[in-house]
Amino acid sequence: MRSAPANGFPFTAVVGMADLQLALVLAAVSPAIGGVLIRGEKGTAKSTAVRALTEILPPVDVVAGCRFSCDPAHPDATCPDGPHDSLNAVVRAARLVELPVGATEDRVLGSLHLERALAEGVTAYEPGLLAAAHRGLLYVDEVNLLHDHLVDVLLDAAAMGRATVERDGVSVTHPARFVLVGTMNPEEGELRPQLLDRFGLTVDVVASRDPAVRVEVMRARLAYEADPVAFVSRYDAAQRELAERIVKAQNLLSEVILTDAALRQIAEICAAFDVDGMRADLVTARTAVAHAAWSGRTVVEVDDVRAAAKLALPHRKRRNPFDAPGLDEDQLEQAINDSMPPEDPDDDPDPDGGPDGGESPDDSASEPSRADDRADADPADRAANGAPDDQADRPDAPGSALAGQVAGSSEPYKARLLSVQSTGSGVAGRRSRAxxxxxxxxxxxxxxxxxxxxxxxxxxxxxxxxxxxxxxxxxxxxxxxxxxxxxxxxxxxEGNLVLFCVDASGSMGTKKRMGEVKTAIVSLLLDAYQRRDTVGLVTFAGATATVALPPTGSVETAVRCLETLPTGGRTPLAEGLLQAADVLRIAAIRDPRRRPLLVLVTDGRATHGESAFSRAKLVAARFGHQGIASVVVDCEPRRGVRLGLAAELAADLGAEYLDLGEVAAGNLVRAVTERRAA
Known part of the structure; x- marks a missing residue:
């Protein structure tokens, strides 16, 4: 736990972050909104803005000696330190409590004082960080790296305004109303959609590309570092004015009227963005009320709904975990206009055009159809699968139009669970036993x-x-x-490092086949996302292997990298395995607790260099002796003569062997049933 440092950077001196400042202020006005999630690249002053917020929050009256910061005017009847004397009150500054990424559930919720319980026979409760944060600010930096069960605990407390502990003979409930703020860098991995939805508001912070704004940021920061006291004093008046405005908005909040028209508008906007559940509607309504109070109004207007939707909906409209969060403002304006009653009911929309007078749906749909026809006529797709492998694998061979082409993936499916069989002791996740x-x-x-x-x-x-x-x-x-x-x-x-080693050579077959391979990998990446893994991507084609993506928590980056992966050329299989071994060696030094799982995606052919396949088998055997868990996904087409080279590699690696069709969970069940029947 910590308080904001003396002479901290002033909140009103933060430059170029109007949306972030508004979101933080609205959450301070109405903690019932449910907190703020700040997403942004490194070095964008996310933490600076959050810590500066405590300087403008109003001081709080607390019962002296109460570890739960009870309000003397309305003491909590269930407070573990009660009953309280309302006259025994003190005033203290708003408190900032920081929750470290490695915190345990005991540290967050509190726990039984074991020594006193056993020695004195009393049930003594030691409060946790939620108790310390009551009536203050709870800040979680890198919230996307926090264990999921801890994020659930925080969000439950933020939504309910109370924390409940029922374990180890302790049965305690205490108030826990706080402004929850989380910051994260998306490059290190996203939060699960279920957890994203639990945050009330979200803001994406990006460093300005305007040189004038960047100069202003540098000037302010350098001036603060040169003389913090003098810099802070320049903003004293603005800080006091902002603090007073927050207090006025908090007092006005209960008087704001949310009309039926505003409620209907909010509902229609949320429906237009096809968000799941009702949380989006409720958060948008609470935010609109807070914005009206912040603006000094007692009735919610369209501007309040617009501002609320911009903050409450971006992270809720994602239909797929790999969809980039964000809000199309043109779509928002269209939804707002559609939700407003027409000024003249006799005016009918133009039946011959769209809302903006653009092309008709038939015109817009014609181009993709022609594009699909051209794709179907691709020479690579028309090439016979029975073409000799030494010809299909050559980038300059007739019919080898795959070289440099990019195959797209289809809709991902539920993948079967791939795991490390032994019991580890790594980072908490959802894949292997640990x-x-x-x-x-x-x-x-x-x-x-x-x-x-x-x-x-x-x-x-x-x-x-x-x-x-x-x-x-x-x-x-x-x-x-x-x-x-x-x-x-x-x-x-535990979560694992899932390293994909993917054959991107011409031997992978037609563009359609490579699309199937990419779909399988995307499905496995989706599974890795849900199981809290880190992922990496090594590709091999031509004469070399490439680290397309070093190990990262951002599965979304891996998907984008895979989608743009071209195919073609010879097959340097041994080089791919050697490159994968090097990636795993470096990863083990950086994160020794995270056990690796190698997923080799190949048809088993090796055509680069002399005795290419024999060399690949030697490298695979060396890999297998290291005891690294691995899976071979065989991409050899089912039609025609199957060489079974991928199965040989799996035996050398000591790896689990899967046909490409067995990656899908349902297909695996079918395959096992068929084998038993045979």
Whole structure:
């Protein structure tokens, strides 16, 4: 926990972030909105703006000595530190509480004071970060790297205004109303759509490309660093004015009227953007009310609805996890216009044109159809699959029009689970078995120093019980020492590094076949996204292998990279495996806890260099001796004579072998059934 530093950068001095400042202010006016998620590239002052917000939040009256910051005017009847004397009050500044990425659930929610519980026989509760953040600001930097179950806990508390702890003999509930702010860099991975939806507002922050704005940013920052006191004093008046305006808006909030017309407009706008559920409508309504109060109005107007929709809808209109968040403002304006009653009911829209007088639907649809016809007539698609492999694999061979072409993927499907078979101890995720902080209890271990974690009560009692006589204990309870405490060992799931090593050579067959391969990989990438993995991409074609994407948490970047991947040329299979081994070696140094899973996507052919396939088999065998978990996805066409080279590689790698058609979960079930029947 920390407070904003003295002489912190003023909120009103932040340059070029009007949308971010508005979102933070509206969340401060009405915490019921549900918090703010700030997405942006590195170095865009996201953290600076968040920390500066506490300087303009009004001070709070709290009950003296209450660890839960109860309001003396309205003390919480269920407060664990109650009952309270309303006259025993103090005033303190608004508090900023930072939640570290590595925080445990005990640290967030609070936990049982184990030593007191065993030694004194009392249920003593140690408050967590949610209690400290009550009536203040809870800031989570890199929220996309936080464990999903912790994000769920935070968002539940932010939505309910209370935190509830029911475990280890503790049954505590306490108020937890705070402004939740999360920042993240999308390059490090996205939040799951379910968690994105739980944030009330979202803002995308991008550094301005206007040189004049960038100069102003540099000038302000350098002036602040040269003399913080003098710089802050220049903004004293603006800071006070903004703080007073926030207080006025908070007081006016309960008087703002949300008319039936405004409610209908909000509903029609949310329906126009095809958002799921009703949370978008509710958040937009609360934000519109807050914006009206912020503007000094007592009735919600169209401008309030427009501002609310720009902040509440961008992250909710995503239909696919790989869709880029954002809001088409032209579509928003059209939805607003469509939701407003016509000024003249006798005016009918032009039946011969669209709303903007553009082309008719038939005209706009004709071009894709002609494009599809041209794609069907592609020479590569017309080439016979039975063409000799040494000819199809040559970039200059007749009929080898694949060289340099880009095949697109189709709609992804549910992929089967690929996992590392042994039990690891890596980062919490959803793929392979591992010893993690969350999961079923499978044992106990000694605590290291003052290490935090959920205690194993029975193991702790068993450890302390034999020493009671030597410790002079004769009455009720146990004499427990810190080295008696045992922590629960839990088995859950971990996230892995899934490295795709993809054959992009001409031997992969027709453009249609490569499209099927890309669809399978995109489906596996979608599965990696849902299981909280990091991913990497190595491709090989021609004479070399390339690291198309180093290991990253951004699965979206991997999908974009794959979609633009050209195909053609010879097949340097051994080079691809050697490049993959090098990527995994470096990744193990950078993140030793994250176990790798290699997914080799190939038809098994190797045509670059002398004795190409034999060399590839030697490299594969060397790979297999390292014990790295791997899967070979065989892309050899089912029609014609199958050489079975990919299956040989799988045996050398010690890898799981899958046909391309078995990547889909449903197809795998069918394949297993057919094999059993045979």
């Amino acid at each position: 010893i993690t902080d969350v999961g079923r209890v499978v044992g106990a271990r000694a605590r290291v120093g003052r290490e935090s974690g959920r205690p194993h009560l029975l193991a702790t009692i068993r450890t302390a019980a034999p020493h009671q006589h030597s410790r002079g204990r004769s009455g009720p309870g146990l004499a427990v020492r810190p080295d008696d405490v045992r922590l629960a060992v839990r088995e859950g799931r």
